[in-house]
Amino acid sequence: MDANRWTRRDLLGNATFAGAAAAAATWLGAVREARAEDPPSAASALSSGALVALAYEALPGFLSKEQVGLHHAKHYGGAVKALADIEGRLYTGDGVTDKAARRELGRAQSEKANSVLLHELYFRGMAASSEPPAEDVRTALAKRFGSLDRWRADLEACALVANGWAMLAVHPVNGRLYHVVSDAHDVGPLWLARPIVILDMYEHAYYVDYKNDKGAYVKAWFDHVDWQEVDRRWRATK
């Protein structure tokens, strides 16, 4: 089964949370089953344990090779390694029974797993140059936010106040678009919502090239959104 073919109807089943959760579990099962024939955009270190390679080692005019390389190897790569270590402690041998240690590992598991997934979406979501959004995406943004300009202004505002992530996500329960502000990998998720546009606002994402000028980083990022990838993600939610 192609994991990208899951639909809102598949995911919902009915309008109950239980129905949505069951359908989400089915979709996640499909993700695991689809590894051998996945398109590159569907690969994840959560499945393979290996870092997903960069499509662009640098984005000229936006991010340098040093910036992208450090971010990918040290921060994304660090999360992949840390998650493997945590899973090794939690799910092999006798596990962890000490209450404080189990609590901390549970929290760290969410932090590192989210970091892995969100970084993969972030790196895959940028291109050397940006095409205009597809008509369906443009229409959906205008319907939800009033216009493309207002969508951009709101996401920019979210990014400037976020210490972790700013994203546009589609919620499977009602199909609506939401802007989500997160101050850390494991803080502020909108459960089940699927990010389709995502911006890393940790300082490590921009400090080599922009120092503390996060506004310049955000403005430049809008010129490198991979709208073809956004369109694929958007259509995968239908």
Ligand SMILES: [Fe+2]
């Ligand atoms: Fe990051």
